[in-house]
Amino acid sequence: MADVKMVNLTIEGRGVSVPDGTSILEAAKLAGVLVPHYCYHPGLPVAGVCRMCLVEVEKAPKLAPSCATAVVEGQVVHVHSPKALEARKGVLEMLLINHPLDCPICDQAGECELQDYTYQEGRAEGRYRDPKRFNPVEDFGGDVMYVANRCILCTRCVRFMDDIAHDPVLAVVERGDRALIGKFEGEDLTHAWAGNVIDLCPVGALLSKDSLNKARAWELDRAASVCPNCSQGCNMIVETRDNQVMRLRPRPNADVNEFFMCDHGRLNYRWMNRADRVDTPMVRQNGVLARADWEVALRAAAALLGGKRAFVLASPNLSNEALFLLGKLVAKTGGAGAFRVNQGQEAPLPGVKDLALRADRAANVRGAELAGFTRSDAPLSGMMAGDVLIVADEELDGVDATDAARAGAVIVVGTTLPGWARHGANVVLPIANCVEEDGTFTNLRGRVQRFFQAKAAPGLARPSFFAIGDLLASVGDGAGYWTASQTFDALAAAHTEFAGMSYDTLALKGAPTAGAMTEASA
Amino acid sequence: MAIGVKVVSRPIDEVSYVRATLGGMKRTLRHVFEEKVTTQYPEEKESISKRWRGTHRMHTTEDGKAKCVGCGLCPSVCPANCIKLVTGEDEQGNRYPLVFEIDEFRCIFCGYCQEVCPEEAIHLGRHYENAEYSREGFVYDLERLMAQTHPVCEMWDPADPKGE
Numbered sequence: 046m047a048d049v050k051m052v053n054l055t056i057e058g059r060g061v062s063v064p065d066g067t068s069i070l071e072a073a074k075l076a077g078v079l080v081p082h083y084c085y086h087p088g089l090p091v092a093g094v095c096r097m098c099l100v101e102v103e104k105a106p107k108l109a110p111s112c113a114t115a116v117v118e119g120q121v122v123h124v125h126s127p128k129a130l131e132a133r134k135g136v137l138e139m140l141l142i143n144h145p146l147d148c149p150i151c152d153q154a155g156e157c158e159l160q161d162y163t164y165q166e167g168r169a170e171g172r173y174r175d176p177k178r179f180n181p182v183e184d185f186g187g188d189v190m191y192v193a194n195r196c197i198l199c200t201r202c203v204r205f206m207d208d209i210a211h212d213p214v215l216a217v218v219e220r221g222d223r224a225l226i227g228k229f230e231g232e233d234l235t236h237a238w239a240g241n242v243i244d245l246c247p248v249g250a251l252l253s254k255d256s257l258n259k260a261r262a263w264e265l266d267r268a269a270s271v272c273p274n275c276s277q278g279c280n281m282i283v284e285t286r287d288n289q290v291m292r293l294r295p296r297p298n299a300d301v302n303e304f305f306m307c308d309h310g311r312l313n314y315r316w317m318n319r320a321d322r323v324d325t326p327m328v329r330q331n332g333v334l335a336r337a338d339w340e341v342a343l344r345a346a347a348a349l350l351g352g353k354r355a356f357v358l359a360s361p362n363l364s365n366e367a368l369f370l371l372g373k374l375v376a377k378t379g380g381a382g383a384f385r386v387n388q389g390q391e392a393p394l395p396g397v398k399d400l401a402l403r404a405d406r407a408a409n410v411r412g413a414e415l416a417g418f419t420r421s422d423a424p425l426s427g428m429m430a431g432d433v434l435i436v437a438d439e440e441l442d443g444v445d446a447t448d449a450a451r452a453g454a455v456i457v458v459g460t461t462l463p464g465w466a467r468h469g470a471n472v473v474l475p476i477a478n479c480v481e482e483d484g485t486f487t488n489l490r491g492r493v494q495r496f497f498q499a500k501a502a503p504g505l506a507r508p509s510f511f512a513i514g515d516l517l518a519s520v521g522d523g524a525g526y527w528t529a530s531q532t533f534d535a536l537a538a539a540h541t542e543f544a545g546m547s548y549d550t551l552a553l554k555g556a557p558t559a560g561a562m563t564e565a566s567a
Numbered sequence: 568m569a570i571g572v573k574v575v576s577r578p579i580d581e582v583s584y585v586r587a588t589l590g591g592m593k594r595t596l597r598h599v600f601e602e603k604v605t606t607q608y609p610e611e612k613e614s615i616s617k618r619w620r621g622t623h624r625m626h627t628t629e630d631g632k633a634k635c636v637g638c639g640l641c642p643s644v645c646p647a648n649c650i651k652l653v654t655g656e657d658e659q660g661n662r663y664p665l666v667f668e669i670d671e672f673r674c675i676f677c678g679y680c681q682e683v684c685p686e687e688a689i690h691l692g693r694h695y696e697n698a699e700y701s702r703e704g705f706v707y708d709l710e711r712l713m714a715q716t717h718p719v720c721e722m723w724d725p726a727d728p729k730g731e
Contacts, residue, residue, distance in 0.1 A: 149638030149685040150662055258654055258662040261639040 054120040069111035069122055070098055078124050081133060081162045083247045084199040085112035088304040090208050095199050096136050097162070101129045108132050130166060137167040143178040143222065144248070145194045153249030155262030159197060180225055186233025188240050188253050188308060193225045196250035202226060202242035209305070209396030212236040226250070237392035237402055240308040244294060255312055256292040260284075265291055268499035269553055271486050272310040273362050273408035273479045275389070277401060278488030279306045280554075283317075283480050283499035290317045290480060290500065298554050301492065305394060307402040317480050317500075323462040324504025327473040334467060339474075339505065339515070346472045347519035349433055349454040350378060356428040356452070357382035359418055360438035361407035364484025365493065366532040367476075367509035368409065368416035369540070370517055371437055375417065377522045380432060383424040384413045384439075403489060408479070412487035415542050415558070428452060438476065438509070441465060458512060474516065476509040477502035483529035484510065485551065491561025493543065495551050617721045620676040621694040623669050624719055625712035626687065633713055634688035637662045641680035641689055649673035650680065667709040671697065682722055690719035 050065040056076040063072045068091070070080045083095035093113035100111045103121040108129060111122070123129060140159065148154040180193035200217060203226065207213045214234060218227030228234065234242070243253045265284040272279040272293065279302035282294045293314050295306035326342030327334045337345070355378040357371050375382045386405045393401035414420065419427065425448040428434060434452035440463040441449065449455065449469055457470040460478045479486075481502040487493050502508070507515075514526030526532045530548045537543045542558040550556060606613055626634045637654035649672075655665035680689050694717035699705055723729075 149640065150636045154638070257660075258637070258656045261643075263643060264639060 052116045052118050054116050054118070054122065056122045057124050063116055065116075067116050069100060069102070069109065069114050069116055069120075072116050073100075073111065073122070073124060080111045080124050081158075081166065082112055083158060083197060084201060086201050086245060086304070088209070089201060089204045089245070092200055092204060095197070097133060099129055099132045099136070100124050101126045133162075133166050134168055137163050138171065138173075140197050141167070141171055142173045143194070144197065145177060147195075151192075151195065151249040152252050152257060153195075153246075153262070157249060158247035178222060183228075184254075185228055185251070187235050188255050188312060189234045189243060190252045190254050190257065191226060191228075192250050192252065195248050196226055197248055198224055198226070199247060200226075201245040201247070202251055205242055205245055206234075206236070206239070209241075209394065210236050210238050211395040212239075215242075237309065238305060238307050238394045240311050241295070241305045244304075244306075253292070260286050260291045266499070268480075268497045269296060270480060270496040270499060271408065271488075271494045271555075272306060273486070273496075274310040274313045274406060275307075275403040276405040276407060276410045276489040277302070277403050278408060278486055278492060278494055278555075279310060279400075280494065281306055281310070283314075285480075285500045288500045290314045296553075300554065301488070301494075302400055303397050305397065305400065307392060307394070309389070309392075309402050317478060319461065321462075322460055322503045322506065323473055323475040324506055326475060326505065327462075327470075329471045334470065334473065339507070342472055342474055343515055343519045346456050346474065346516055349456060349471055350520050353431065353433045353453060354378050354429065355380040355435055356425075356432040357418070357435045357437060358424050358439050358441075359384045359413060359416075361386050361405075361410045361413045362479060363409060363413075363438055363509055364479065364482070364496075364529075365409065365412045365416070365487055365536060365543075366484050366526075366529055367437070367513050368413055368418065369536040370510060370513040370526060370532065371435070372416040372418070373522060374435070374513070374517055374520070377517070377520060378433075381427045382416075382418040383421045383427055384410075384418045385422060385424045386410055386420065399490070405489065408486045408488075411489055411491055412485075412493075415487060415540065425449065425451075436466075436470075437513075438478075456516075458509070458516070460506070474512050475502075475504065475506035476512050477506050481506075482508035482510070484508075485533060485555075487558060491542075491558040492555050493546060493551060493558055494555030495548060495553070615693055615695070617693070617724070619693040619695075620678045620691040620720050621717075622671050622692050622697050622715070623674075623680070623707060623712055624690050624692045624694075624715035624717065625667070625709065626690060626719075627713055633664060633667070633709060634686045635664045635667060635709075636686050636688075637664045638685060640683045640685065644679045644683045646677060646679065647673045647675045664709060667712065669707050669712065671705045671707060672702070678720065678722060681720065692717045692719055694718075 051062045052065050053062050056073045057078050059076045061072055061076045073080050080098045082098040084092045091113050093110045098111040099108040101123040102109045183191045185191045203215045206215045214229050214232040215226055217224055243251050264286050268283050270281050270283045272281045280296040280298040282296045283290055284292050293311050297304050325336045326339050328337040328342050328345045355374055357375050359371055359382055361384050386407050388404050389406045391401055391404040430451050431453040433454045435456045438459045454471045455469050457466050457473045458476055460476055480499040483498055485493050485495050510526055510529055510532040518524040534547055537546045542560055628634055642650040642652045649670040651668040652664055653666040654662050657663050678691050681691050
């Protein structure tokens with residue numbers, strides 16, 4: 046790679062050194078100064094239409110839009126000088142001329158950039174006395190609703206649909222103060238990634254119909270996570286209130302999803318709040334599945350496993366940690382393991398390299414393969430008569446029940462208790478789902494990424510690595526899997542692909558496995 | 568053996584209780600003929616300040632619905648955490664409170680909820696007769712808050728908004 050020329054400049058009295066061609070706004074971010082902006086977004090082409098990012102550059106004749114001005118050697122930039130503040134105050138007053146003051150009923154309130162910047166830099170009172178412009182609310186199709194009155198015409202949504210989604214259905218229509226965002230006749234925002242315009246919108250003009258009026262932004266608790274709905278592994282934020290997942294939002298990660306997340310992932314969260322979860326361990330006694338203590342259930346499971354081969358049917362939505370321990374269980378008993386993957390339509394986002402809603406609709410397909418499980422459409426075919434079948438978070442939809450009946454005994458380690466298990470399972474161990482525990486997923490390019498607990502698991506359910514670790518200990522294969530981090534350390538020590546990794550080195554952005562680079566280039 | 572007791576002789580007109588008793592009766596009798604100060608509660612009631620902060624009342628629109636739009640500011644600002652708000656969406660797609668409960672036991676009657684309300688929906692009442700037969704009765708639900716008819720607190724004097 047050619048040497049990039051570095052440019053030195055001063056922003057608000059702080060010296061920074063940035064590559065040539067960087068905008069002042071990005072350089073200011075590095076200097077720790079946030080220049081207020083609306084139309085600029087790091088994932089979109091620069092437009093320079095909002096005039097909010099005006100800054101004063103010494104020796105320049107007039108204020109410069111910092112998003113569209115490249116840095117120059119020796120430049121001295123003032124972001125908070127009186128002249129710049131006065132200009133931005135004027136911009137805010139203009140934006141608020143037609144912006145309704147309906148924050149109490151607006152879903153964006155609390156995370157609205159217009160609110161934030163007006164509070165920081167705007168006038169305390171408006172001077173405009175005439176009636177405000179009015180336009181009706183429009184349904185944009187998909188999950189998107191457009192409240193034209195609140196729109197500040199930053200055109201982020203238009204640029205996203207044009208340049209990132211390559212599905213140009215939005216445009217600015219009308220002119221002057223009547224301008225608003227319009228959608229072409231007969232077109233809808235039905236692109237698989239169109240929901241991103243909701244996050245991109247800095248104000249409450251584009252809203253999600255799904256989360257409309259459900260929660261206020263400041264009531265939500267947030268946890269960093271990884272989307273479990275396909276093998277792409279987009280980074281996301283899980284937002285919960287009262288132990289219920291309210292919405293999912295993308296979390297920026299330049300190596301995976303940049304700033305985006307598909308609608309399938311975004312809206313497919315209701316299963317995380319399922320009410321029909323299994324919340325206590327159960328053991329079959331006298332032909333009836335009865336509630337039991339964890340100790341009793343683990344002892345019963347160990348007794349079933351004693352000296353038998355374990356056949357593990359795993360879910361590719363389990364964490365690397367849980368799959369690693371299941372793999373150890375398979376190795377310990379000389380059994381085998383398999384998994385199957387639900388398929389869907391692949392939907393790429395053309396503007397971002399190697400980003401798509403993948404056909405494999407499970408988070409940890411690669412992780413399951415690395416843990417030694419065989420991918421199969423007939424997952425139970427490898428099971429031998431008399432094996433102990435361990436069903437790990439699989440509902441067995443569409444699997445022939447007679448296949449399962451060949452098993453000597455059935456242990457269910459799962460979040461739910463499917464219908465067949467009520468008469469087919471011998472022991473049930475309840476586990477937490479992926480937003481209720483810590484863990485890691487390996488995405489289809491071999492990137493290992495952490496997810497964090499966002500809500501509490503129901504009843505006596507335990508994190509999957511903890512429950513399986515206990516099961517492993519009860520058949521006499523060591524212990525010490527008390528935390529997700531310990532379990533991952535054991536995985537890193539045992540598996541060359543994960544060598545040298547730990548929760549600290551993975552941090553929030555993840556890291557590729559040892560074999561990942563060669564695969565991507567091949 | 569005689570003990571040495573010192574006998575002090577005082578003039579009777581100085582130490583007699585009769586004079587003090589008569590003085591006390593004179594004062595008592597004077598009050599009988601003076602203006603009475605007792606308020607005959609509950610037949611009579613004292614007037615209370617316009618800024619009295621008592622139990623809450625929810626204002627309603629002309630068509631009898633609560634003015635509340637469920638913005639969530641009052642539960643956020645409440646220092647006693649006594650407001651429970653769960654919002655929903657009505658047939659017109661407007662946000663409204665599905666559940667709006669105020670625990671009047673926890674409430675410290677600071678008036679922040681009234682002050683923060685952008686719709687002028689929730690108010691503190693100029694009202695102090697709050698007795699209930701059960702503790703549960705002190706958790707006022709939306710129906711109860713809307714049914715209250717007592718006058719509401721004026722947080723400041725409109726003629727003198729800055730309190731000068």
